[in-house]
Each structure stands twice: as structure tokens, then as C-alpha cells.
Amino acid sequence: MILANVCDAQTKVGGGLGEYEFLQLPSPGDQILLPQLSGNLGLWRVLYTEHSPKKIPQRPSARPTALATIFVEWIDDVTP
Numbered sequence: 001m002i003l004a005n006v007c008d009a010q011t012k013v014g015g016g017l018g019e020y021e022f023l024q025l026p027s028p029g030d031q032i033l034l035p036q037l038s039g040n041l042g043l044w045r046v047l048y049t050e051h052s053p054k055k056i057p058q059r060p061s062a063r064p065t066a067l068a069t070i071f072v073e074w075i076d077d078v079t080p
Helices: none
Strands: 002-008 016-022 031-035 041-051 068-078
Touching: 002 041, 016 031, 031 068
Parallel strands: 002 068
Antiparallel strands: 002 016, 031 041, 041 068
């Protein structure tokens, strides 16, 4: 699993939507569903992903750090 930060690209400050684990990083144009505070799911379009290689530590840390940041734009609410 790849741990990634997801950020709203249109929000300049405080656009972080949280950290999520992905089987593979989404590509630009992909759509992802993320839970919202309202209890609904939000449909988001991936704009771009930033990532760089991370050196593997000799001793694994207790909590992994995000390996990528995914920038998204909101599309619509999806009601369950």
C-alpha cells in the first residue's frame, strides 16, 4: 500500500483532505471517492501527483510517512 496525502488543489491554505492508502497512485484524470464529514462520499478528479523516492530506513518507523501528495478537484457529492 502507498500512503499519500490528498489535497484540494483549489484551496490555497488548509486544502489537506487527509492521508489515504492506495494500491497504486492514481493518474491524472482518475476519479476517487473520499468520505466527507457529512457522511456522504465526495467524488474527486485527480489533477496531478507529486512524489519523490524515499530512502528505506534500516529500522522501520512506528508510523510510515506519506510517499506522495495527490492534488484533486471536487466533482460532486455521492449519496450512499
